[in-house]
Amino acid sequence: MYAMYYVAIGSLAALAFAACMFFRVKKEPGGSKEMLGISSAVQKGANAYLRRQYKGVGIFFAVVFVILMGMAICGFMSFFTPFAFLTGGFFSGLSGFIGMRTATMANCRTAQGASESLNKGLRVAFSAGSVMGFTVVGLGLFDLTVWYFILNMAFGALPEGERIAQITANMLTFGMGASSMALFARVGGGIFTKAADVGADLVGKVEAGIPEDDPRNPAVIADNVGDNVGDVAGMGADLYESYVGSIVSTSALAVAAGYGVKGVAVPMMLAALGVIASIAGTFFVNTKEDATQKNLLTALRTGTYISAVLVVLAAFFAIRILLPGHMGVYAAILSGLAAGVAIGAITEYYTSDSYPPTRKLAASSETGGATVIISGLSLGMMSTVAPVIIVGISVLVSYFCAGGKGDFNAGLYGVGVSAVGMLSTLGITLATDAYGPVADNAGGIAEMTHMPGDVRRKTDALDSLGNTTAATGKGFAIGSAALTALALIASYIDKVRQIAPGLDLDLSITNPPVLIGLFIGGMLPFLFASLTMEAVGEAAQSIVVEVRRQFKEIAGLMEGKAEPDYSACVDMCTKSAQRLMVAPAMVAVAVPVAVGLLLGPQGVAGLLAGNTVTGFVLAVMMSNAGGAWDNAKKYIEGGAYGGKGSPQHKAAVIGDTVGDPFKDTSGPSINILIKLTSMVSIVFAGLVVAVHLL
Template sequence: MREISDAIREGADGFFAVQYALIAKLAVALALVIYLTYSARALTKEQTEAGFTRQTFAVLTTIAFLLGAACSAASGYVGMWVSVRANVRVAGAARRGAREALQVALRAGGFAAIVVVASTVLGVSFLFTIFAYVYDVGRPNGASMHDMPLMLVGYGFGASFVALFAQLGGGIYTKAADVGADLVGKVEAGIPEDDPRNPAVIADLVGDNVGDCSARGADLFESIAAEVIRRVLYTGPRTTAAMILGGALAKKANIPDATGFILFPLVVHALDCVVSAAGIMSVGSSSSGGGASQHPYEVLKGGYRVALALSVVGFLIATRAMLYVESAPGAWFSFFVCGMIGTACAYAFVFIAQYYTDYAYPPVRVIAEASTTGHGTNIIAGVGVGLESTAAPVLVISVAIVSAYWVGQSAGLVDAQTSAPTGGLFGTAVATMGMLSTAAYVLTMDVFGPIADNAGGIVEMSDQPESVRDITDQLDSVGNTTKATTKGYAIGSAALASFLLFSAYMDEVQAFTGVPFQVVDIAIPEVFVAGLVGSMTVYLFTAYACTAVGRSAQEVVTEVRRQFAENPGIMTREVKPDYSRCVSIVAASALREMIKPGVLAVSAPVLVGVVFRCVGAATSQELLGAKAVAGMLMFATVSGILMALFLNTAGGAWDNAKKYIETGAHGGKGSDAHKAAVTGDTVGDPFKDTAGPSIHVLIKMLATITLVMAPMFLD
């Protein structure tokens, strides 16, 4: 077991070093573009009066971008570091019992998740503190608090940039190796999954770490960082500079001390680390309600309920302590209700994901039954389940957004100038905080999946008894469900807060031009066309990601077939396969293939803004570039949410349909139904582990890049 684990670790370390060296070069190049963009931008009146210069903003935003990128890369390393050490421990624990293996995998995932969340809080707090100290924020003749988010936007963009390329490269690596290994090993040669005779098996196991753990570590950091900044960043109506969301509300409602409103998001995530740790530790090796025979997913949900209950208590205390307003004594409770709406939304997502991806429920069994009539019917059923699965999450998100907005609007806070009710946007932001109040535990379940999958491979390659493999197979199946849960959860939180970004972007444009910009009119032909381009970008990005996996997998298939043909002794175990050859092929291909979709994601909003800015100048249409980018962002977000939900859920359902048949249903392993299910799983692999998670990052990066690059779109 240790020998196999060491080989996996060496492969993961090598790919990580080469991949992140390339990402670092791309990040430095983009940092130069950001610096030049901000060096040429105009400043608002308030910024000029505070003593800022263009160079100041250029340097601050560039440094923040590089720091965000570095922190995201470090989070990716934490994910990989944990997984390559935990896999063999989980495999060893599986020899002693299912519950112990589950506990080891869960705590390993918890370590990575809590480090990521804590790093996000520390990173944002560090920037906030340094910026405030150096520029005397809030003091006489010092900088305005309103300018603080400009630095944070660069931080979020850096995190998004690294996460996108990490997810693309890692996702292409893991699925190319997985697909290549399955197509030749399981379908053509008829050998089991993770069989040591398969030359691509080590590359497949390495991929679990660099694709699911390392890439997901960077992605998870970016997710939390982006959500914090989305709730922190806001530009209130009729203001002239970027403002902290809580500070904007406090100013409009004439609340003397806005400290609690400003720091509330960071406090919620700090509490998240505590309550999620308690939930993780509540999952014992042989206790915790139900005994050792309890289904693993129910055990994980038991820990989630503990974290959820504690988060409700912590949220109640935090809202009362930080959001109490003397002029509206009941406002804090309204915001607490908003948080509970978000918490209920999160819990709903857990059940929706389980229903569509766990083979205990009808959707996955429908796919398994369709496999009995062939490969084509399996694909049709899987696509149908994936498309259907988008409905329930959208309805839940819609109810949550509307409910949270109106509860926040009725909190009793009024605009000091207009006497109109205010607090709706902040209520929606608090709902997002409620949804993410147990994010660390949900992220724990995400990292749990690939660790369990890796452990199963080690068990298979080290010729452990079938009973041990049965344990790791069950944990792997649960991991497919937990990964689908986390991905849907992340998409839901992004959707819940997405329209805040529209307001942030439009008011930033208004701040630097002085021209009212509060409505995006899609009846303007150029804006509608830009929206279509935004939707097209999502589909084209998905195509690039999936075809990248296909091309890389073809190289693996060719190599595995070559080794089987030239060395027949591999099948009789007389000759050991050349694992390193497949590892190097997949690594080179993944690094090459990740560039095209990555460049598309970064360049598309910039090109749309610049092109339509020129069109606007030629046709005398004011702010056409900025309006076009807003339309693109709106359409791309909606298309991306639906596409990501479809890809993530369909892929997880196909995978577990295969797992269900492998339990003995419809003929079990080796049957025609099993072969059809393997085909479905192969199609679903790039959906759920490459394109789907990458679209999740794409949505947030499009939002942050429009905020950072806004000066390029202005007349």
């Protein structure tokens, strides 16, 4: 119990550090009146989008709350579950909102900082990203500790073993709220940002031949708004869900493994130690002037690696104190950390233009857009091999080191702890990811306000680095999703056995419900990706038509003598995103419930397994292909293969346009799909079992 007070202190430390970073960014000069005006327009557009999204999501949460309350009245779940669902969604959305507000404030300040020095621009953007990173971990731990203390009092009359089992069972369900909010935020934000980006690129760069972020392009403000609502607010909600999901699922497995209160405290304590280590790591992020892409990457990696080393040292003593007879759990933590670092390195190798794969992709532009697309798809598929092997090794190491050979549940607890280990330094890892959209917006402001070319060169360098760190962050999130999903599948099976101890739960692959569930689960990520890709395409078509119309009908626009109607594109993207995000979100929630009612618990177990395997591979492929296409374009824009405006550049823009929904809509949303289906299955397990025992 005492360890939970340290976890609460860790959550407050994270929130306090986030507040310090926020005010540090706010004190920085925002540049000229024109720069501040563009930043304000972006902020207004992002706020308008989020207000509309939260109204729609609020209706969904109200409906689900009523359904869950009805199920609680019927005895299928605890009365705490509906309220835990609400708090999970609220804090997930709040973390994304705070990060978005900071990012929209920091874009002009980053551009102004870059006008002074490259290092100043990096520090401002990274500080803004740190607000996102530490808000996510701070709110996540705050939500966990508050619910722990509430449930500990509510079940205080029970013996310790029964009490901790009730606490973890109820805490596990609030992950459904976080996952639901994350899915809406990721899908809706992803549709918005990529519709604007694709529309702006196809008409502006490819058809009209004007530069990226040119103020004459009516979609340029919508594009900048999209960077914030998709890559910041959506990503923050996404990783909040990953973070708390890994912790609560591992806590539930601790009870099954017989580790009691101390076993439950381990993942939470590990997360709290990660907060302190991440704060320390942020002070080592600096670079020199005229730094290369490798120098910039090294600057960010230095902070991340130092944080990881500090967690390694601190975790040893935490396990010695909490689980002294189970030091194999420490090895599982190391396994997760090592897997996270390795996946990040592999992602960087395949997506950074400092390495051969992306440079080879850029070279394919010499024979046109078709070969760029073929080469990018090939790169993405090849990039799945190493992450699958890394995750497989991590699962084996963590399972057997934690005692899986003698105790199956202890081994599963080790797998869960390895996922928490991978995410323990999320504060600084997410800071390096959220930094990217800020740098991207800073480049847009530099272009639109006609700042000196040297400033745009610096912001482009920071933006290119952001593409790589964003791809690394997505790979990191997807890898952790795979490990967390394994823990959640185990939690689902354990939940079913608790509800119906006498149920014959045949999970062999030859059992028809399991086999059918595997096929449905294997298909689900492809259906989901299809719906989200189609949504981006449909929304982008409307933006293309609108941009063409304005170029044609607004006299003097192309000559720079008239202002485009930016608000029209922002409004169109907002309406399209809200309408088109409903179908993918409903698929993620409805399919596991339908499969459970039709095929029973065995069918659901098969569904979760198939969904995890194909979802992990497809998400890695899409995210890495998209990141490589984007950086191949940037590499050409830097002067290779004819530079900007060349036929090779136009071919690379086509590849980047295809890759946009890959890396920023479908790919990162799939990792939420993996965990949301598991969470929904756990929450509705009581109903599914009751129906099949009738």
